[in-house]
Amino acid sequence: MDNRIIKQPSGKLGVLIVGLNGAVSTTFLAGVYSVRKGLALPIGSLTQMGTIRIGNRIENNFPLIKDFVPLTSIDDLVFGGWDIRDENCFESALYAKVLSEKDLSNVADELKSIKPMRGVFDPDFVKRLQGSYIKTGKNKYELMMQLRDDIQFFKEFNSLDRVVVVWSGSTETFIERKEVHSSKENFINGMIHSDKDISPSMLYAFASIAEGVPFINGSPNLSVDIPAIVKFANEMNVPIAGKDFKTGQTLIKTVIAPMLKMRLLGLHGWFSNNILGNRDGEVLDDPGSFKTKEESKLSVLDSILQPKIYPDLYSDFYHKVRINYYPPKGDNKEGWDHIDIFGWLGYLMELKINFLCRDSILAAPILLDLVLFTDLAQRSNMKGIQEWLSVFFKSPMHSSNTVPEHDLFIQMMKLKNTLRKLVNVSPITHIEMNEKEIDELICCE
Numbered sequence: 001m002d003n004r005i006i007k008q009p010s011g012k013l014g015v016l017i018v019g020l021n022g023a024v025s026t027t028f029l030a031g032v033y034s035v036r037k038g039l040a041l042p043i044g045s046l047t048q049m050g051t052i053r054i055g056n057r058i059e060n061n062f063p064l065i066k067d068f069v070p071l072t073s074i075d076d077l078v079f080g081g082w083d084i085r086d087e088n089c090f091e092s093a094l095y096a097k098v099l100s101e102k103d104l105s106n107v108a109d110e111l112k113s114i115k116p117m118r119g120v121f122d123p124d125f126v127k128r129l130q131g132s133y134i135k136t137g138k139n140k141y142e143l144m145m146q147l148r149d150d151i152q153f154f155k156e157f158n159s160l161d162r163v164v165v166v167w168s169g170s171t172e173t174f175i176e177r178k179e180v181h182s183s184k185e186n187f188i189n190g191m192i193h194s195d196k197d198i199s200p201s202m203l204y205a206f207a208s209i210a211e212g213v214p215f216i217n218g219s220p221n222l223s224v225d226i227p228a229i230v231k232f233a234n235e236m237n238v239p240i241a242g243k244d245f246k247t248g249q250t251l252i253k254t255v256i257a258p259m260l261k262m263r264l265l266g267l268h269g270w271f272s273n274n275i276l277g278n279r280d281g282e283v284l285d286d287p288g289s290f291k292t293k294e295e296s297k298l299s300v301l302d303s304i305l306q307p308k309i310y311p312d313l314y315s316d317f318y319h320k321v322r323i324n325y326y327p328p329k330g331d332n333k334e335g336w337d338h339i340d341i342f343g344w345l346g347y348l349m350e351l352k353i354n355f356l357c358r359d360s361i362l363a364a365p366i367l368l369d370l371v372l373f374t375d376l377a378q379r380s381n382m383k384g385i386q387e388w389l390s391v392f393f394k395s396p397m398h399s400s401n402t403v404p405e406h407d408l409f410i411q412m413m414k415l416k417n418t419l420r421k422l423v424n425v426s427p428i429t430h431i432e433m434n435e436k437e438i439d440e441l442i443c444c445e
């Protein structure tokens with residue numbers, strides 16, 4: 001990454017959202033318009049409110065991230081996307097009931113003006129939804145090509161300089177990587193023969209990369225996380241990122257687990273329970289979609305706690321994740337964690353965490369940050385998996401020769417040091433003594 005030249009963010013950036021009419025998407029859109037109008041602050045957004053330290057602590061130099069690296073302004077974003085329901089985004093935001101009618105009325109005209117393009121949908125992959133506004137084609141290849149046409153049309157119609165695609169659509173049923181996912185040739189052949197292991201989200205991912213457009217996966221679906229598409233992204237010099245926005249319970253988990261490991265406290269069991277009543281909860285009520293989410297949520301602890309390195313503390317813990325669909329809760333999810341730990345001489349202790357959160361309120365700023373950072377990556381000639389964006393994901397994509405990093409603090413250090421590197425500023429190691437001072441310290445011991 002040395003001497004990297006970052007292309008300045010001139011012109012407009014298109015944001016195409018798959019699942020445009022969903023709770024996360026409409027909360028994101030209403031939020032961005034409210035911020036643009038000066039009606040709200042972009043709370044929770046690292047790109048809008050976060051700072052980055054430069055130099056030694058005593059220098060007291062903490063610029064805003066958006067002033068430190070050339071990010072696209074939120075005023076230069078143009079929105080569009082796909083869904084399987086023919087509604088404008090105002091109607092969908094009312095249905096989602098995340099934001100109050102009063103807050104929505106302030107941006108009603110803007111939301112009413114955004115309507116989805118017909119989605120590519122296959123009920124075998126999302127059992128609890130019916131698509132009434134969908135594309136038809138003779139095979140999956142043809143459907144993928146229609147998505148490419150949509151991207152080209154959106155770009156030309158709005159005179160855009162660049163586009164980013166984000167999957168914020170429903171969680172698809174669990175599938176494993178197969179031969180058809182192993183190479184671009186197999187994948188293209190699979191699309192032509194409408195292979196049953198090619199999901200709609202993979203078609204959106206392939207179409208985006210074929211158009212030279214970065215793809216971000218906010219759900220736990222495999223989508224872009226298959227060798228065929230990862231290799232294709234590298235070949236096309238396109239950045240990709242995923243999987244599954246890290247919002248509520250897993251955010252907390254990736255803070256608590258590093259703390260246990262730091263203090264060498266052992267773990268007997270961790271039971272994570274969720275109650276939620278939005279459409280996402282209804283989709284996850286299907287065992288196939290739940291399995292996809294479960295795998296994503298379960299992956300976290302092993303990689304942070306490293307049972308092979310700490311067998312006395314972490315080789316035998318029981319980790320259970322439940323998601324319960326309970327309509328009265330709506331988007332206000334309740335995450336409840338019961339954690340059995342042990343300390344000095346094996347004495348038992350318990351930790352209970354009850355997070356009464358709002359799912360889409362936590363996810364919306366992440367969507368914004370991912371769009372702006374992925375666009376920055378593309379303008380910086382970065383390609384393939386963007387591991388430095390792991391802080392935003394429950395199940396971060398990683399290259400085949402590395403293990404994922406789940407620890408929230410390490411993830412954030414990685415992100416900020418990547419930003420420093422992009423503009424040729426020294427990374428921060430937190431060793432604030434120079435070599436002479438370290439030598440003096442050792443002499444004193």
Ligand SMILES: NC(=O)c1ccc[n+]([C@@H]2O[C@H](COP(=O)([O-])OP(=O)(O)OC[C@H]3O[C@@H](n4cnc5c(N)ncnc54)[C@H](O)[C@@H]3O)[C@@H](O)[C@H]2O)c1
Nearest residue numbers: 019021022023024083119169170171219245247279280359
């Ligand atoms: N809200 C959170 O905190 C959070 C956290 C992590 C991940 N996620 C994931 O983000 C995604 C969106 O969540 P949400 O709460 O907005 O869900 P939602 O059900 O409100 O929205 C999903 C939208 O996707 C549409 N859709 C489904 N299949 C489609 C297809 N093939 N093409 C186009 N549109 C399609 C649906 O019609 C719906 O409008 C889900 O996969 C969810 O698991 C959400």
